[in-house]
Amino acid sequence: MADQPTTAEPVRARLSPRKKQQISRGVQYAILVVALVVVALYADWGSLAQNFAKADVAEQALPDLFTIALRNTIIYAAGGFIFAFVLGLLLALMRISQVRPYRWIALLYIEIFRGLPALLIFLMITFLPLALPGFEVPFGTYGQGILGLGLVGAAYQAEVFRAGLQAVPKGQTEAARSLGMSASRAQVTVVIPQAVRMVIPPTTNQFVSLLKDSSLVLFLGVSGEYVELAKFGNDLASQYANATPIMVAGVTYLIVTIPLGYLASRLEGRKGRNR
């Protein structure tokens, strides 16, 4: 054993690592080119353009696309967001409450509304007047849409807030209590403001989520002045038997959602530096 050479001749690779990498990259490019050629040859570009990007149909969408549809989308999303924010904070506080039944109620709510498809909630809202005779959601369709988005959003927002509240160090509460603040005073003055700051990035993402879910207002059977982007696009598409208005609505969503997404990740980065 001892007289065996301790260093073996390194096994020579047939190809150098650099050469291997070059080949691998070449293969990937080749696959991409083939795929593009197949799509270009087999897709009926004329027909696609006719159905999804017809300029004169797109023109018909203006100016209502912005003045009515986008405006309503933002009303539904913003209203639902405020609703979800307030109810979500309340649920989060219940979720970490000392009073056990509060914890149960909050947990039950969160599990149910996160577990159900949002569409189902919207469908149920349309039956509310039947279930509760004489009851009417205030502000008409706006109220119904905001209610639906708010109920669903609150369940998600509650979990966001809970994470934020629990991320505030225990020492913060102790410092506040040692100064003579009551438990609720400490929560309001010291813990909640810090928790809210911490959850700004995920909350921005929540808003984007609600903005997209506002398309479910479609199922409330809205018309006229209440239509939002999805319904607006869908109605025009039926009218012209052409999908271009749906594309136009889609692009309008992206104009709002993509910048918000970048905003959220920038806020995330800033939070990292401040802490």
Place this chain on the structure above:
Amino acid sequence: MTHAIELKDLHKYFGKNEVLKGIDMTVEPGQVVCVIGPSGSGKSTLLRCVNMLEQPTKGKVFVQGVEVTHPDVDIDAVRRRIGMVFQQFNLFPHMTALQNVMIAQQRVLRRGKREAEVTARENLDKVGVGAKCDSLPGQLSGGQQQRVAIARALAMDPDLMLFDEPTSALDPELVGDVLTVMRKLAEEGMTMLVVTHEMGFAREVADRVVFMDGGVVVEDGPPSQVIGDPRHERTQAFLHRVLHPEG
């Protein structure tokens, strides 16, 4: 005369682990008492029982003659008179230094904004960070943060102060600033209960030094005795380790 702090047969369990095993101890008004001992000996727990940040399992705590372990006591009112300084400072990171010192004055003592601000600036000046009023805690050094925390406690005009290892989280070159402030407070006659590893401070400033180990008070007396000429083997061994860390 009523004691500033009196602990009677204090026991504290964390689960099955008994951290305090029957502590009897008093602090007189105007006294500076330093608690020393190895980590895990229960020093911090003892301090935190005084203002009920920890609930004692058994025994009684009196602050200025009021039994704070009594279920009917208004603990918020008692805490108003006890300033507390933490190892990790625990400043409110979303408020400036000035706001940190003002907030409890306004919300707890119901002082007006003007009065709270005057008191806050006085106390920040006193601890030597008057120039940092508008800085957020994150922009301050550890030593500055801890001095803001001391000012925050002092602004409530407390009758006594608790210090829980106030210099243990500081870079060595910043310890002196904080100890200087504490020394000044002691000279002004503030009643202080200090958990610390700073033997020099304990020896020079304390009226009494309490050595704790394993959840009991092993030795209690003037610093010249407990630090200078310890009687118990455990105290001797601890001091030897602390004063001669290289062995």
